[in-house]
Amino acid sequence: MSRLNPRQQEAVNYVGGPLLVLAGAGSGKTSVITRKIAYLVQHCGIQARHIVAMTFTNKAAREMKERVGSLLKGAEARGLTVSTFHNLGMNIIRKEYARMGYKPGFSIFDDGDIKALLTDIMQKEYSGDDGADEIKNYIDSWKNDLILPDEALANARNPKEQTAAIVYLHYQRTLKAYNAVDFNDLILLPVKLFQEHADILEKWQNRIRYLLVDEYQDTNASQYLLVKLLVGMRNQFTVVGDDDQSIYAWRGARPENLMLLKEDYPSLKVVMLEQNYRSTSRILKCANILIANNPHVFEKQLWSEMGHGDEIRVIRTRNEDAECERVALEILTEHLRTQRPYSDFAILYRGNYQAKLMELKLQHHQIPYRLSGGTSFFARQEVKDLMSYFRLLVNPDDDNAFLRVINVPRREIGSTTLEKLGNYASERGISMYAAADEIGLGAHLDSRYAERLSRFKRWMDNVRQQCAQNDPIAAIRSMVMDIDYENWLRQNASSDKVADARMGNVWFLVDALKSTLDKDEDGDMTIEDAIGKLVLRDMLERQQEEEEGAEGVQMMTMHASKGLEFPSVYIIGFEEEILPHRSSIEADTIEEERRLAYVGITRAKRNLALTFAAKRKQYGEVIDCTPSRFLDELPPEDLVWEGQEDAPVEVKAARGNDALAAMRAMLKR
DNA sequence: ATCATCATTGTTTTT
DNA sequence: CAATGATGAT
Numbered sequence: 001m002s003r004l005n006p007r008q009q010e011a012v013n014y015v016g017g018p019l020l021v022l023a024g025a026g027s028g029k030t031s032v033i034t035r036k037i038a039y040l041v042q043h044c045g046i047q048a049r050h051i052v053a054m055t056f057t058n059k060a061a062r063e064m065k066e067r068v069g070s071l072l073k074g075a076e077a078r079g080l081t082v083s084t085f086h087n088l089g090m091n092i093i094r095k096e097y098a099r100m101g102y103k104p105g106f107s108i109f110d111d112g113d114i115k116a117l118l119t120d121i122m123q124k125e126y127s128g129d130d131g132a133d134e135i136k137n138y139i140d141s142w143k144n145d146l147i148l149p150d151e152a153l154a155n156a157r158n159p160k161e162q163t164a165a166i167v168y169l170h171y172q173r174t175l176k177a178y179n180a181v182d183f184n185d186l187i188l189l190p191v192k193l194f195q196e197h198a199d200i201l202e203k204w205q206n207r208i209r210y211l212l213v214d215e216y217q218d219t220n221a222s223q224y225l226l227v228k229l230l231v232g233m234r235n236q237f238t239v240v241g242d243d244d245q246s247i248y249a250w251r252g253a254r255p256e257n258l259m260l261l262k263e264d265y266p267s268l269k270v271v272m273l274e275q276n277y278r279s280t281s282r283i284l285k286c287a288n289i290l291i292a293n294n295p296h297v298f299e300k301q302l303w304s305e306m307g308h309g310d311e312i313r314v315i316r317t318r319n320e321d322a323e324c325e326r327v328a329l330e331i332l333t334e335h336l337r338t339q340r341p342y343s344d345f346a347i348l349y350r351g352n353y354q355a356k357l358m359e360l361k362l363q364h365h366q367i368p369y370r371l372s373g374g375t376s377f378f379a380r381q382e383v384k385d386l387m388s389y390f391r392l393l394v395n396p397d398d399d400n401a402f403l404r405v406i407n408v409p410r411r412e413i414g415s416t417t418l419e420k421l422g423n424y425a426s427e428r429g430i431s432m433y434a435a436a437d438e439i440g441l442g443a444h445l446d447s448r449y450a451e452r453l454s455r456f457k458r459w460m461d462n463v464r465q466q467c468a469q470n471d472p473i474a475a476i477r478s479m480v481m482d483i484d485y486e487n488w489l490r491q492n493a494s495s496d497k498v499a500d501a502r503m504g505n506v507w508f509l510v511d512a513l514k515s516t517l518d519k520d521e522d523g524d525m526t527i528e529d530a531i532g533k534l535v536l537r538d539m540l541e542r543q544q545e546e547e548e549g550a551e552g553v554q555m556m557t558m559h560a561s562k563g564l565e566f567p568s569v570y571i572i573g574f575e576e577e578i579l580p581h582r583s584s585i586e587a588d589t590i591e592e593e594r595r596l597a598y599v600g601i602t603r604a605k606r607n608l609a610l611t612f613a614a615k616r617k618q619y620g621e622v623i624d625c626t627p628s629r630f631l632d633e634l635p636p637e638d639l640v641w642e643g644q645e646d647a648p649v650e651v652k653a654a655r656g657n658d659a660l661a662a663m664r665a666m667l668k669r
Numbered sequence: 670a671t672c673a674t675c676a677t678t679g680t681t682t683t684t
Numbered sequence: 685c686a687a688t689g690a691t692g693a694t
Contacts, residue, residue, distance in 0.1 A: 056684060086684060111683090183684065218684090251683060351681050559682045581681050596682080619679070620685040 004028075004035065011238070011271040012036045015044055018231075018265040020216075020258065021240040024302045025287070025602035026278030026565065029240045033212055034064060036238060037080065038071040040210055048072070049079025050209035052230075056218050058084055060563065064214070081208075085223050089186035092193070096200055100193055103426050107180040107399055114182055121170045138164035139171065143184035144220040144252030146191060148172075177419040179399055179426065187222045194229045205232040216241030220252035228264065235265060243298065244291050247559055247596050249589070259297055276302045276602075278565050280309025283604050286634050291598045293633050294591045306605075313609040314574075314631060316643035320357060320616045326643075327570050327611060328361040331553055334568070335367075342368055346554040346566035348600050350578050355555055358572065368552035372560055382489060382502040386509050389479065393464055394527075397431035409488040411456055417449045433457065472527035473514045480506060558600040569604035571597075574612045576626040597630045614644065 004012060008028060011021045012035045023029035033053060040046045053068075055061045065082045072080075081088070090108070097103065109117065118132040138161065142152045149169040156162040175181060181189065194201040208230050213219070216239040219227065231237050239261065246255035254260075262268050276284055284302045317323040331345045347358055347369075355371060362369045385408050391401040399422075406413055418432075424444050425435035435441060437454035445453075459482075466475035480486075485506065490499045516530045554566060573579065580593040601608060612627050631639075 058684090084684070186684095247682075248684090250681085353680055557682060578681090583681065592682095617685080 004031065005275055007271055007273050007275070008032050008035075011273070012039050014238075014269055014271070015040070015236070016269070018235050018261070018268045019238045020261055020268055020270045021238060021273060022258075022270060022298050022300060023240050023242055023273040024276060024300055025242065025245060025599070026276040026304075027273035027302070028275075028277055029214070029242075029273065030060075030064060030067065032273070033214060033238070033240060034067040034071060036212065037068050041072060041076050046210055047079065048077050049081075050207065051212070052081040052083075052088070052208045052210070053212040053214065054088060054227075055082070055084055055214045057563075058087075060084075060214060061087070085219075085226070086183060086186045089190050089226070092190040092204070093181065093186065096190075096193055099197060099200060100189055101176070102181075103179045103399075103429075107178065107403065108186070109175070109178075109180050109182050117174060118167065118171060121167055121174065134160075135164050135167050139168050140184060141252060142168065143182075143188050144222055146188060146222050146225065174419070177422045178403055179422060180403070184222070187220075187226055191222050191226050191229065194226075201229060201232070204230060205234065209234065209236065211237040213237070213239040214241075215245075217243050217246040217255040217258055218248050218253045219257050220254055224254065224257045224260070235267070243296070244294070244300070244595055245562060245599050247562065247592060247599060249592055270298070272298065272300055274300055274302055276304040276306075278306070278605050279304060279602060280306050280606055282309040282311065282638050283601065283606075283608055286312055286608075286638055287598055287601045289635050290594065290601065290630060290633050294594055302602075309606060311638055311640045312601075312634065313607075314639050314641050315609055315611040316627070316641065317611065317613050318615065318644065319622075320573075320613045323572060323611050323613045324358045324361040327358065327572060327609075328365050328367060330609075331362075331568075331570075332365050332367055340567070341551065342553045343370075343551055344567040346556070346561065346564075346569050346603065348556060348558045348561050348569060348571045348603065349573055350558060350581060350596070352557060354573055354578075358555060362553060362555075369555055370552040372554070372556045382485075382505050383509055385485075386480075386506055390476075390513075392433065392460065393467065396433040396460075396464075399425075399432050402431070402433045406456065409483055409485065411452055413449065413452055413456075417445065417453070420444050421453060433460075467527050472530075473510065473517065476510055476513065480510070558596050561603050562599050565603055565605055567605045568607040568609075569600070570609045570611060571600045572611045574610040574628045574631065575616075576628055578625075579628040579630060594630060594633075597628070 005028075008031065011019065011032050021029065021032060023032065037048075037051055037053060040051055041048050053061075053064060055064060061082050061084055065080075068080065068082065069077055083091070093100065093102065114136065115132045118135055122132070122135070138152075142148075142165075147155075149165060149172050152168055153162070153165040156165045175185075194204070211227065211231055213227060218241075227237070227239075241255075241258055243255050243258055246253060249255065279287075281304050284304055288301055315323075315326060317326055327347060331342070334340065334345070335342055349355065349358070359369065359371065385404065388398075388401040388404040391398045392405055396402075403418070406418070421432050421435055421441065424438075424441055425432045428435060428438075428440075430438075436457040441453070442450050463475060463479045463482075466472075466478070486499075486503050489502045489506075513530055517527070554564075558571070571579075574597075577585070579597055580590050584590060584593045610628075610631065612631075613625055615622050616625050617623075
């Protein structure tokens with residue numbers, strides 16, 4: 001960790017211009033970035049406040065911040081920005097909202113907000129609902145490519161795209177009226193801003209003298225442009241990425257941005273990191289051979305000095321039940337035999353649905369596990385609803401909370417009314433909540449609607465007053481009864497069971513609030529403080545989740561596993577139609593699936609097992625399964641087959657759908 | 670109009 | 685085999 005190898009050193013020390021670091025899996029790229037930041041500060045005289053490092057996940061940002069913090073003295077690190085793309089975008093909008101026509105305190109709509117909004121728009125503008133998801137995909141990809149509604153509409157090639165483009169137009173208008181942005185806007189708006197206002201761009205370019213970007217292969221078109229704009233003429237930046245670990249093309253990532261860099265910056269220097277500090281050479285050999293089946297611009301071979309290591313085990317089981325049982329039992333016995341902690345083991349899979357059975361089996365054997373990816377407590381609809389009520393209670397100016405709450409339950413206040421309210425509020429420079437019972441509003445709005453708004457505000461004000469005067473918890477309980485939230489849940493839930501569970505979460509949250517208040521020793525904690533604490537917990541939820549479950553077996557999708565490592569890795573469902581996923585086979589995007597397998601394999605430090613089942617229940621029907629074609633591409637001498645021994649070769653031959661790949665794999669041997 | 674039962678439908682991956 | 689949507693009875 002402390003000593004860098006020559007390649008890494010080169011990457012750290014090179015400040016002569018744009019630099020691309022092609023960092024293979026486990027090659028210490030985070031070390032390179034963090035050391036480089038320290039180097040820039042300590043040896044190049046660049047103040048930390050002029051350095052920005054960008055990542056894709058909050059987790060990565062946090063980790064990086066920590067590691068830089070241990071390399072620099074407190075004062076040296078002051079002002080350093082390590083943030084995600086979206087975070088940076090949010091900060092830019094925060095500072096420059098006025099130039100984009102937004103009000104302060106804009107809201108960020110999450111997935112749920114957006115889907116609700118889209119269905120709303122579709123119902124209003126047409127009366128059909130073409131599936132909000134599909135429309136959202138269109139809008140997302142347009143936004144990723146910096147295409148605005150007008151352009152989308154002009155270029156729409158078929159009726160579906162046309163519909164989507166029209167919805168897009170309304171969607172964008174509505175968001176604006178709500179003073180809200182979506183996730184993609186966090187990138188797109190700053191890019192547009194910079195393109196249109198040279199002075200602002202210059203300001204930010206002056207602020208950011210050196211830019212570093214992690215996981216560069218995951219950037220999409222608008223992120224690429226954002227980087228390019230921020231870098232400007234200065235040309236001082238380092239991007240780190242690995243084309244072999246590009247697994248997000250489906251959400252707009254453009255791994256070819258790595259190549260594009262060469263064209264945009266002819267003086268680009270490329271450094272390759274090929275020494276791996278994570279895995280045994282056996283595992284790396286397999287990974288190398290697998291990924292060699294993909295076309296490459298940059299040839300890269302991982303190697304390590306971590307010893308030869310054991311063979312990769314390929315485990316064949318009768319069905320998916322036996323598969324999960326086998327993995328659970330193995331982990332159990334291995335844990336008992338070697339005393340290794342459960343957290344040494346990871347179970348990786350292609351789709352979240354595969355986790356269910358696995359979970360069951362682990363539970364059955366009383367093996368603790370940690371599941372990442374599921375909807376966590378604070379992400380649940382009902383929790384968010386109630387949290388929004390809380391937020392509005394303590395901060396009436398939280399327009400986001402206001403909007404979330406205003407029609408939960410239905411108060412028959414449509415988007416037109418809200419739009420007008422929003423316009424009025426922004427004219428007056430006040431929040432929507434504050435504007436809701438202003439006399440002046442009547443001039444813009446039919447009295448019926450104005451009355452509905454002011455009734456809501458009066459009600460809410462009353463709740464707030466109750467909180468201040470009497471027992472706040474009792475006030476909140478009666479608020480929940482007042483809005484008849486339980487009934488609302490029943491209406492919207494698919495079943496009573498679900499509704500009950502959701503209502504349980506609501507009371508749980510109220511209890512959490514109560515216990516926060518009760519725990520207070522000085523007795524001077526206000527309800528505002530308590531709610532503030534909860535909101536904070538909401539925001540820190542991720543962190544907590546990770547700390548909490550650190551002792552169990554780690555279960556996650558292969559996508560979620562990128563960047564992590566585990567002594568022992570099991571990849572389950574190593575089958576055709578699952579690992580090369582069916583839709584990927586159809587869409588002919590096998591290469592990305594191969595990269596996904598590559599990512600999974602390279603998570604393992606010492607032990608790796610790939611499992612597949614001969615038969616599997618799917619849609620309630622038992623179907624025959626075929627081992628993944630990627631197994632054919634691995635070097636046979638490094639594999640040991642376990643479980644039923646009917647020649648997998650025969651199965652392979654029987655499968656005609658990828659004869660070419662099979663042939664190539666044969667020749668390789 | 671609302672609810673219950675029946676039929677159909679489908680399963681990547683997520684900042 | 686769910687979970688979601690359509691259809692029919694009350």
